[in-house]
Amino acid sequence: MLFRKKDHLVGLDIGSSFIKVAELKISKKGNSLKKFGVAPVPSGAIVEGRIIDMEGVANIIRTLFKSQKIKEKNVAISTGGHSVVIKTITTAKVPEKELHTTIHSEAEQYIPYDIDDVNIDYQILGESEFSLDQMNVLLVAVKKDLVAEYIDLLSLAGLTPKIIDVDTFALQNIYEVLPGSDPETVTLLVDVGASKTSLNILKGNISLMMRDNVSGTDQIIEELSGQLDLSIEEAENMVSGNNDQKNSKTLTEISQRIVNTWCSEICEVVYTFQSSSNENKVEKIVLSGGGGFVEGFSDNLKSELNVDVVAINPFEGLILDGKRFPDSFISGVGLQAPIALGLALRRMDDK
Ligand SMILES: Nc1ncnc2c1ncn2[C@@H]1O[C@H](COP(=O)(O)OP(=O)(O)OP(=O)(O)O)[C@@H](O)[C@H]1O
Ligand SMILES: [Mg+2]
Structure with a gap:
């Protein structure tokens, strides 16, 4: 169409362990998923949110755009963690x-x-x-130097950042439009990634409390690698499900211990919130990020806090072609996809 307002952006979530990219077609009839892809980032290339290997990461992004046949160069990205x-x-x-x-x-x-x-x-x-x-x-x-670093990275990848958002806000952005989200329910969004966790307590589409910490699946990977004398890549493979029977007991033991520390940190935030806001009690927890895969995490949280804990399905409500995006693919990447999708919902004229 001649006068179509071409203001959509590609959502790019540059995680320290996986880069995710999403492109949506936004229309009044509903939003449809055009593209979605994930690419692994080698350990050490992104540390504490800083890009250590500029060329390497730019290359991963370029290759991901190419493999997904994404032509759009304007992107929305987000940052989080230390800076x-x-x-x-x-x-x-x-x-x-x-x-x-x-x-x-x-x-x-x-x-x-x-x-x-x-x-x-x-x-x-x-x-x-x-x-x-x-x-x-x-x-x-x-931090300005962080923003400059991301702009340089994207320029190396041949892309233009039109929006630099915050991970937690991008997650909130997609959560609020999901058909299953009820704004009146006091909801805690928990995203446990590889190197950081973000917590956001919502009510009526307003954030009542936000917290970040440096917990993540890297803790499990590092301990496993140390205890079993494995390379980080081998340990990462084990954590991601390619588990050999021989060492599964060690993995379970480490995962349980670390999941317990995650739960204590989350409970502390919930209790602080509830004691400062006497009418509000967290009624529901929505999990996202690769940490949501870790055995026992969801059950542990549920029994500690006695609330419903559900895994996010960020594709819920999107129109998608089942042949290109089969259920098995969607359920496999659902936990890791929300930030990229939340970014893809942003428009060029958003703040
Ligand atoms: N099936 C799985 N079972 C257990 N853990 C998994 C599975 N798949 C992925 N993971 C873990 O999830 C991590 C990646 O999660 P995620 O994509 O949320 O991290 P990230 O966004 O790259 O990290 P960050 O946001 O901290 O920079 C991997 O490091 C891996 O250990
Ligand atoms: Mg992440």
Whole structure:
């Protein structure tokens, strides 16, 4: 069509263990999945969210776009972990035009980096529950050198980043449009990746609490590699299901121990939230990320917190061609796909 507004973006989730790419066709009749692909990242190429091997990672992205026949060059990416700070702050209510200055001067005390080294963004969440003169603001600060690094990476891969989002927000973005999500239910989104975990408690499509930590499946892989004297690649293979009978007991023992630490960290966040917000109790947990595959994690969380724990199905509600995307493929990548899909939903004119 001549006047079709070509503003869609390809969603690119650059994980430290897997890169995921998604392209959607967004229309009033419903959103359909055009492309989806995953490519592994060798260990050490991305560490703590920083790109160590620029050429190598750019190559993986280029090859992934080629193999999936994705022509679109404009992408939405996201960051998370160490170089991103997300905080809810309470500040005096000020007129719109003064907000920028107020937030910037207030932000300094909440950010562990020099204010000149970060890009700051914010969103007003609403009036403070404690004072009519104050409001809650969600503050996001991303280190400028991290942003520059991702821009360089994408340029090497021949792509243009139009949106640089935060992993947690991209996950929330897709979760909110899933047919099974009920905004009135207090829901905790938990994404356990290879090197980090993000937690986000939602109600009414508003985030009530967000936390990040450095737990992830790398902990299991590293312990396994140490105990059994395996290379990281061999240990990763075992964790991802190519398990030899001989060592399965060791894997189960390590997984259980680490899953217990993940559960304690999550419970601590839930209890902190519930004690500071006396009317709200977490009613449902939605799991995503490769950590969701780890045996016992979901059951353990469920029995500790006595709430429903479900694995995300981020493809729910999307129109998809069953021949190109069979059920076995969709269920195999569902846990790892939501951030890329949440990014693919972003439009060029989004903030
Ligand atoms: N079938 C499986 N069983 C158990 N673990 C699995 C399975 N498939 C993948 N994993 C684990 O999930 C990890 C990848 O998860 P994910 O794609 O969420 O990580 P990532 O997004 O690359 O990491 P991060 O977000 O921390 O940078 C792998 O390192 C692997 O250990
Ligand atoms: Mg991830």
